[in-house]
Amino acid sequence: MHDAQLILDRCDELAALSSHADYLERVHLSPQHRAANDLVAQWMTEAGLSTWQDAAGNQCGRIEGREDGLPALLLGSHIDTVPDAGRFDGMLGVLLAIQVASRVEPGTLPFALEVVAFSDEEGTRFGTALLGSRALAGTWDDEWWSLTDKDGISLFEAFQDFGLDPARLPGAFRRPETLVGYLEAHIEQGPILEDADRRLAVVTSIAGARRFALTMHGKAGHAGGSPYDRRRDALVGASELVVEVERLSKQGGVVGTVGKLEAFPGGVNVIPGRVEFSLDLRAEFDDDRDAVLAQIHAAALEIAARRGLEFEQHEIYRADAVVCDLDLRSAIEAGIRATGDESPLAFWSRAGHDGMAVVAATPIAMLFLRCAGGVSHHPDEAVTKADVAAALEAFEAAVRAVADQHAL
Ligand code: HGY
Ligand code: MN
Numbered sequence: 579m580h581d582a583q584l585i586l587d588r589c590d591e592l593a594a595l596s597s598h599a600d601y602l603e604r605v606h607l608s609p610q611h612r613a614a615n616d617l618v619a620q621w622m623t624e625a626g627l628s629t630w631q632d633a634a635g636n637q638c639g640r641i642e643g644r645e646d647g648l649p650a651l652l653l654g655s656h657i658d659t660v661p662d663a664g665r666f667d668g669m670l671g672v673l674l675a676i677q678v679a680s681r682v683e684p685g686t687l688p689f690a691l692e693v694v695a696f697s698d699e700e701g702t703r704f705g706t707a708l709l710g711s712r713a714l715a716g717t718w719d720d721e722w723w724s725l726t727d728k729d730g731i732s733l734f735e736a737f738q739d740f741g742l743d744p745a746r747l748p749g750a751f752r753r754p755e756t757l758v759g760y761l762e763a764h765i766e767q768g769p770i771l772e773d774a775d776r777r778l779a780v781v782t783s784i785a786g787a788r789r790f791a792l793t794m795h796g797k798a799g800h801a802g803g804s805p806y807d808r809r810r811d812a813l814v815g816a817s818e819l820v821v822e823v824e825r826l827s828k829q830g831g832v833v834g835t836v837g838k839l840e841a842f843p844g845g846v847n848v849i850p851g852r853v854e855f856s857l858d859l860r861a862e863f864d865d866d867r868d869a870v871l872a873q874i875h876a877a878a879l880e881i882a883a884r885r886g887l888e889f890e891q892h893e894i895y896r897a898d899a900v901v902c903d904l905d906l907r908s909a910i911e912a913g914i915r916a917t918g919d920e921s922p923l924a925f926w927s928r929a930g931h932d933g934m935a936v937v938a939a940t941p942i943a944m945l946f947l948r949c950a951g952g953v954s955h956h957p958d959e960a961v962t963k964a965d966v967a968a969a970l971e972a973f974e975a976a977v978r979a980v981a982d983q984h985a986l
């Protein structure tokens with residue numbers, strides 16, 4: 579239980595590294611990201627890992643296997659957050675990985691063991707996500723350099739401000755032959771484990787997500803003098819579409835969310851002439867997601883035509899569904915059995931994870947642990963010490979099960 583308490587205490591220490599005094603937000607390439615990397619590096623060093631920050635700002639650590647330079651089993655998660663975040667989404671997985679590494683005798687495994695704290699899984703600052711893990715996987719798109727944050731700072735400038743050289747980014751790309759696989763432990767961010775009264779689960783696949791910046795254009799006008807039959811109210815149109823997103827998503831068995839919406843010019847006595855809003859659409863199967871996307875787009879055009887509006891849709895992020903590797907899944911299941919759970923629960927992840935990017939370089943698998951009420955992306959995010967202890971035991975046993983697979 580000591581290690582579990584240490585992990586929880588460290589989650590609290592990381593939660594203090596926030597750009598806001600009254601809530602947790604830590605975004606890519608921020609001063610808080612720098613402080614978190616330094617703290618994680620210190621913990622990695624204490625665990626016996628050699629550490630480095632890669633060319634994408636990911637904080638990394640490594641212990642060698644039976645020989646120096648062997649391909650590595652990668653353990654990790656992310657240390658960036660959404661706005662007003664919980665303290666376990668991502669961070670818990672990094673700290674579980676460090677604790678497992680601290681329990682492994684260097685020079686004993688048939689592979690090296692690496693831990694990575696990914697720098698940008700959420701995409702909070704620049705809109706598109708998985709920037710750290712996509713760099714590691716070598717699936718970087720140079721168009722991302724011109725992405726800008728809310729202050730107009732480009733990703734390129736943010737790299738330089740952080741002390742990174744964009745020209746050296748390819749140095750973060752990992753060749754597949756240097757990796758054995760990737761295991762991530764993460765809170766479920768949903769209620770399935772709690773409803774089943776189980777601590778842990780193995781992930782079968784990760785939902786594929788697509789995100790869009792939507793705009794409804796109308797015409798601003800006087801809130802009093804404009805008769806309804808002459809209005810082109812962008813907010814009422816966008817609002818109709820927001821309700822349709824929920825209805826069509828439920829009907830299609832997918833998950834659609836409008837998380838951001840802003841009306842312009844934003845006067846209480848002005849009819850909104852423009853609304854900018856977001857769409858996050860995800861499903862277990864990409865075809866289901868894309869079928870509902872087409873329905874949402876058709877609904878948007880119908881609403882716009884009926885209300886004299888124009889509709890714009892711009893894709894800002896796409897990560898298609900990925901299936902977890904069966905051998906690595908069986909190692910995770912062996913880990914869960916080591917905790918006394920003889921029939922590990924298995925289900926698909928509704929949340930996205932860095933594994934969606936890492937899979938381009940090496941096979942992946944995930945261990946889920948229960949979170950209170952299934953709550954996440956909220957300060958009420960919580961886990962129990964007993965569940966963290968069980969996850970640590972399972973994660974360590976999973977690493978040893980992968981070693982057994984390689985010893986055969
Ligand atoms: O959006 C997600 O599912 C993840 O938490 N980034
Ligand atoms: Mn998240």
Ligand code: MN
Pocket residue numbers: 656667668699764930931
């Ligand atoms: Mn996460």
